[in-house]
Amino acid sequence: MIKPSVGDKIFDAFNYVFLTFLLVITLYPFLYVVFASLSTPTELIKHSGILWKPAGFYLEGYKLVLKNPMIGVGYKNTLFYVVVGTILNVFFTALFAYVLSRRDMYWKKYMMMMIVFTMFFSGGIIPEYMLVKNLGMLDTRWSLIIPGLIATWNLIIMRTSFQSIPYEMEESAKIDGASDWVVFWKIILPLSIPLLAVMVLFYGVQHWNAWANALIYLRDKDLFPLQLVLREILIQNNTSDITNLATDSDPFLGEVVKHATIVVATVPILILYPLIQKHFTKGVMIGALKG
Template sequence: MNQRTLGERTFDVFNVVLLTGLSLLTLYPFLYVLFASLSDPTWVVTVRGMIWYPKDITFAAYKLVFDNPSILTGYLNTLIYVVVGTTVNILMTSLGAYALSRPSVMWKNHIMFMIVFTMFFNGGLIPTYLLVSKLGMLDSRLALIIPAAMSAFNLIIMRTAFQGIPVSLEESAKLDGANDFTVLFRIILPLSMPVVAVMILFYGVGHWNGWFNALIYLRTRELYPLQLILREILITNSTDSMMTGVGGGDKMPIGETIKYATIIVATLPILCLYPFLQKYFVKGVMIGAIKG
């Protein structure tokens, strides 16, 4: 067994120190928000600089956040958009990827070119708004699900994964009487679960973080997703409705901690999901990078 040289050990130490520092830099903004949300509101508004620990821990801001009906309604709406939207996304993407990955499909390269073309050029916001309006989807949940039913980038990734599955499996299944839907849902998708997990993560995170389409297409507050409620609280400073039982002199400090608490509440669920699915990110990127 060869001994490691001084240069190799020095390089390893340098890498560990560098990556640890970068990890802390990346993690600190989240810790800052967490510590601020748990600290005494009066102390938070007087702090200038970094916060390294929560002072006089209190959960008053979180109580006000969860007592706000808009937050709970936003959570429910976001869950609906994530579950229903991701289901539609996976269904549409898998159907398109399967059709375009089969060698016998005519004009598939031309169709693929038109799909890729939309990644570089699109109709723009106003034509899209007019289309959604003419289809009668304004101020409805469909406006956040149907227009984003499929991503061209994700279609390319899934198509490339399907192309890696031997055609002989499909041929043998069709000899036994299976149709294309049976081949897709009983053979292709079960063999492609890693890329399906990638798609669920990509689409799910997109729906969870989405707020712009809701801002454009929705008018009814009962349909707002959580991120749009969070935007209102952070940008328009709309925390007064959440502090009905707070004294006038205490509203400004508690209003600041409410903002931090809302960020944590909106971010924590997706952060808990990331560690379990993060490994599929690398696989998904590699799948899209290996073949056309």
């Protein structure tokens, strides 16, 4: 066993200190929000500086958030966008990537050039808005799903991954009479489970955090995703619908409610990541671009 030198020990110590510092500055903002959401409103307002623990203990903020009907509506809509949107995203991205990964596909080089072109240049918000309007999707749930059905970067990753699967497997299946659909469903997709898990994570987080398109395309509040409801509460300072449900009249109750709303909107997606994390590195490396 090689004994580490003084330089190695200094380097390791620096790494530990730097990574610990990075962990603290990354984790503390979320912990601050959690502590603030559990704090008594008056104690939170009086507190200054770093918050290491809840200032008092107060669960009324969470009770009011969960009583707010708009939070329930936002959750329901966001779950629809995440589940339905992610399924359609992954399916059509995989289907298009499969077509582009075929050896006998005509003009695929020029198609890839046009696809990559969209990563750098787009028509802009106004043409996209007019397109959504003319297609009759304005103020519908599909306006948040169809326009972003296939992400260019995810398409490139999946295409590269499919190309790495040995062609002999496909060839032997076709000799046995398998069609392209059978090859796609029975060979390509089962061999790409880690990559599909990563795509589910990418698209799922994208739908969960999406609010800009909803702000542009939606007017009906019954269709608002959770992040747009959160925006109204935090940025527009609209906590009246929630604080009116309170039995007390604490003027600072809105501050605790804001922090509780952030926690309620963030925790579900934090729970999802550990379930897919084991596939994350493998899936990204499988679909990595090769020189």
